[in-house]
Amino acid sequence: MRAAAYIRVSTEDQARHGYSLDAQREACRRRALEVGAQTVAEYADEGVSGATLERPGLAALREACRAGVVDLVVCLDPDRLSRKLAHQMLLTEEFERAGVRLEFVNFDWQNTPDGRLFYALRGAIAEYEREKIKERTLSGKRQKARSGMMPIGAVPYGYRLESGRLVAEPAEAEAVRLAFDLFLREDLGVNGVAARLTALGVPTRGGRPWNRATVRGMLRNPVYAGTFLYRQGGEVIPVPVPALVEPETWTNVQEKLAEARRLWSGWSREKYLLSGLVTCADCGCTMHGAVRRGRKGGRGRSYTCVRTQAGRLAQGCRPVKYVDADTLEAAAWERVTAWLDDPAAFARELRDGGRVDELARDLARVREHLAAARKGVDNIRRALAGGLLDLDEGTAAALKDARARERALLARKKELERELAAARASEKGAREMLGQAKRWLKELDTLGFNEKKALVRVLVRQVIVRGRGRDVEATLVANLGAADEAEKPGKI
Ligand SMILES: [Zn+2]
The missing domain is CATH 3.40.50.1390 (Resolvase, N-terminal catalytic domain)
Incomplete structure (x- = not known):
């Protein structure tokens, strides 16, 4: 080397x-x-x-x-x-x-607030650049999809690729028709269809037996009705392809599937900007994304602290608490962009979040205790000098204790003063760093969901939600000193 x-x-x-x-x-x-x-x-x-x-x-x-x-x-x-x-x-x-x-x-990069902030921001910028590159590749794929070509290499079961377009693969196409037919005409259920296909020796792509997930995925796939949906971020581009089943058959199958699904209410798989970051201040539980299904038909993306286990309420607030996801996410995003627009505001948030204030409070307290301890030592000395006390064993011990306390407090005071100076300096560093970040991230408004989520995860450590309904209050905690916690987004 x-x-x-x-x-x-x-x-x-x-x-x-x-x-x-x-x-x-x-x-x-x-x-x-x-x-x-x-x-x-x-x-x-x-x-x-x-x-x-x-x-x-x-x-x-x-x-x-x-x-x-x-x-x-x-x-x-x-x-x-x-x-x-x-x-x-x-x-x-x-x-x-x-x-x-x-x-x-x-x-030591890892063990100082400056170092951690430096890395957190570098991470954000690197992530942002990766996303930009991805975006460029993605726009090429979009172009392809719009011109009726397959934008991706993965070919759905029942088809093969020919000069960039999907065409039916006869043997597999036959299996697809059979699956739709079985599900619709015989009351086998998804599991039953899978079992029947396996029993009939219908080949799968991977050579494994048919199962619930593959059959369900097949039955729900609109490609078989003639439209391949290319999804990119929030955008969906329909690519026309040869249909393998009648549109009416496909629609009927969807209705039959929906009937079965109504009995099942699981967590939504929709996108949540703050997944894994939200905590309920009232019960202390993590709040996850869930679609709220109101009794009067109202529904919408929400965050909730409720978690059920075997159909029972296992944890969370009672009555069950839901916070509207759109509102919470919009507020959080606004705050994050405000941090980047106005580094001074971010520094204020950092101070509010409190290391500097906390240290200043501790220091004031220690100074008070120190003054009291000094007074105690003086009082004993004065009493001794004035003959009010004898220097017996008890008095000597008390004097010794009081002095030890004074020394300990003095050391603590010096330590706190040092820490306070360091915390103030790191706040200043954060401000400077954000000044830079603002320039790099000036294309903020054009970010897609995944990019936004990546950025939020780098800058936000936690979102604390207090109260409910109209009185809901959310606090964003800046992600300082938590480089190790900024890991993969939690799955909902
Ligand atoms: Zn709660």
């Missing part, structure tokens, strides 16, 4: 301990060797500000990375690399693209 140490001092750094070129060189070299480098090249900038990318040493390092002669870049901390978060992002991405690992001596 060929390492490169990048070291930099600005004019004002030179006086500061630990930032001299020699100290940096030593620390970087040691780290490089620790992680297995055989050679350590050096790129240095002396007396140059980290606010610009125009640095001779840095330029040479980037050139070397592009040329593929470096496997690892070691740097004291992100600030050495650049004073600007946008530049840090640019450089780390450039290194990554060149297959170069980046290692900091004094900075």
